[in-house]
Amino acid sequence: MNEVARKPAARFVPLVVFAALVAFFVVGLVWNQTHDARFVPSPLIDKPAPAFRLPKLDRPTEFVTKADMLGKPYLLNVFASWCFACGDEHPVLMAYRDKFGIPLIGYDYKDAPKDARAWLQRHGDPYHEVVTDQSGDTALDFGVYGAPETYLIDAKGIIRYKHIGPLTPDVIAKELEPKIHALEQEGS
Amino acid sequence: MKRPLVVILVAVALALSTAAFAIDPLPFRSTAQRERFQHLTSELRCMVCQDESLLASNADFAKQLRRQIFDMMQQGKSDEQIKDWLVARYSTFILYDPPLAPSTLALWFGTPAILLSGGLVVVVLLRRRTRPAGSIAEDPGDDW
Structure with missing residues (x-):
């Protein structure tokens, strides 16, 4: 008891430690609420997009390659007819396809081409071109692990931005459009 | 009165059996290779199902990556090479051991x-x- 009486400050040490612990837990809880751990930043950002050679959805005998796409920036949107969240994203793509100012390429992921065609016919086709990856092997190189995912690839074939999950007007305004504008500034 | 108990037991048994292992018929060369595969995939996170390893998950994504890892093993790639390949695509988040x-x-x-x-x-x-x-x-x- 003597010691405590001698140093009144010591009495508050447990309280301070407790407050620090509470602060840790609160930060952890808030972090979990606002960060979805599934949306991992891609290690491929600012790296060259993987080489690909994928058949077109409407003309399966014709292929689109990475080399074909060089020279101008474009958006690559991974979708599938089986993907629920893609249905949520779809109206947004329809509304924005002409506002992006760069081509929007659909990447039909692990999907039967006839299902994809039917899906696009029913809901409308927001894409300037659609390529298909039925096996999902090329998607492995892109680090795709769910749909929808959207990649912004620049004129040199470098991945500049990736969004996992549905694009929303908010995400487009705050993240995607500034990135596209930055690319346009670079190009001019 | 006994029937509900039996139903519950069967349901529990079924739930446990599917949770145990997601099995693909992968043609391993040897028991040692299979054990190496199981050890490696148990240390990797299934990105779409988070709380399951690549070994245990039945998700399509996990099946495809298991196949990919199996193929890389057949090509003689080491565990480190396989992990590097995965990290280059999915970041270190895919490793359970940070x-x-x-x-x-x-x-x-x-x-x-x-x-x-x-x-x-x-x-x-x-x-x-x-x-x-x-x-x-x-x-x-x-x-x-």
């Missing part, structure tokens, strides 16, 4: 550091408590 890096220092050394400082506090308190009794004769002026 690598030692500046961003993970707190994770690796935070707990031992807290434990150590707690131990130090205990030691200091115990010393203070025992000293006055044993050293009153030595320095009588330090009693308050």
Whole structure:
């Protein structure tokens, strides 16, 4: 008891430690609420997009390659007819396809081409071109692990931005459009 | 009255059996290779199902990556090469064991550091408590 009486400050040490612990837990809880751990930043950002050679959805005998796409920036949107969240994203793509100012390429992921065609016919086709990856092997190189995912690839074939999950007007305004504008500034 | 119990038991048994292992008919060359595969995939996170390993998950994504890892093993790739391949695509998040890096220092050394400082506090308190009794004769002026 003597010691405590001698140093009144010591009495508050447990309280301070407790407050620090509470602060840790609160930060952890808030972090979990606002960060979805599934949306991992891609290690491929600012790296060259993987080489690909994928058949077109409407003309399966014709292929689109990475080399074909060089020279101008474009958006690559991974979708599938089986993907629920893609249905949520779809109206947004329809509304924005002409506002992006760069081509929007659909990447039909692990999907039967006839299902994809039917899906696009029913809901409308927001894409300037659609390529298909039925096996999902090329998607492995892109680090795709769910749909929808959207990649912004620049004129040199470098991945500049990736969004996992549905694009929303908010995400487009705050993240995607500034990135596209930055690319346009670079190009001019 | 017994029937509900039986139903529950069967349901539990079924649930346990599917949770145990997601089995693909992969043609392993040897038991050793299969064990290596199972060990490696148990250390990798299924990105779409988070709380399951690549070994245990039945998700399509996990099946495809298991196939990919199997193929790489057949090509003679080492565990390290396979992990590097995965990290290049999915970031270190795919590894259950976080690598030692500046961003993970707190994770690796935070707990031992807290434990150590707690131990130090205990030691200091115990010393203070025992000293006055044993050293009153030595320095009588330090009693308050």
